[in-house]
Amino acid sequence: MPRDKIPKLFEGSIDELTKPSKPTKKKPDLKKEKMQKTLYVSRDMNMKLIQLYAEEGRRQSAIVEDAVNLYYYLRLALGEKKFEELMSAVKREDPDFLREYVLKLKI
Numbered sequence: 001m002p003r004d005k006i007p008k009l010f011e012g013s014i015d016e017l018t019k020p021s022k023p024t025k026k027k028p029d030l031k032k033e034k035m036q037k038t039l040y041v042s043r044d045m046n047m048k049l050i051q052l053y054a055e056e057g058r059r060q061s062a063i064v065e066d067a068v069n070l071y072y073y074l075r076l077a078l079g080e081k082k083f084e085e086l087m088s089a090v091k092r093e094d095p096d097f098l099r100e101y102v103l104k105l106k107i
Contacts, residue, residue: 039064 041049052063075083082105089101 049060049063053060056063074086078086086101086105089098092098
C-alpha cells in the first residue's frame with residue numbers, strides 16, 4: 001500500500017500530540033461550588049427543618065445555608081456580647097419573648 005494513500009490527520013510532531021495541556025487557573029466560586037458535608041442535628045432541629053421545608057417549599061440545604069448566613073452576619077453586625085444575648089433569647093424558644101427582645105434591641 002503506497003504511503004500517499006494514507007490521509008494525514010495531523011501535520012505537527014508526535015511531541016505536540018502527547019504533551020499535556022496547560023492547566024487553567026480559575027478561582028473557585030465558593031457560592032456555587034457544592035461540597036458534601038454531613039450535618040448532624042437533633043431530632044427537634046430536624047422537625048423544625050421539615051416544618052420550614054413544608055412551609056417554604058425549598059430544599060433543606062437552601063434553608064440551612066440561609067440560617068448559616070443569618071448566624072454569620074448577625075454575629076458580625078452585633079458583636080460578640082449582643083450576639084450572645086440574642087442567642088440566649090432565641091434558646092428560650094418563645095416567639096413572643098424574642099419579638100419583644102428584638103424590638104428593644106439597639107444596634
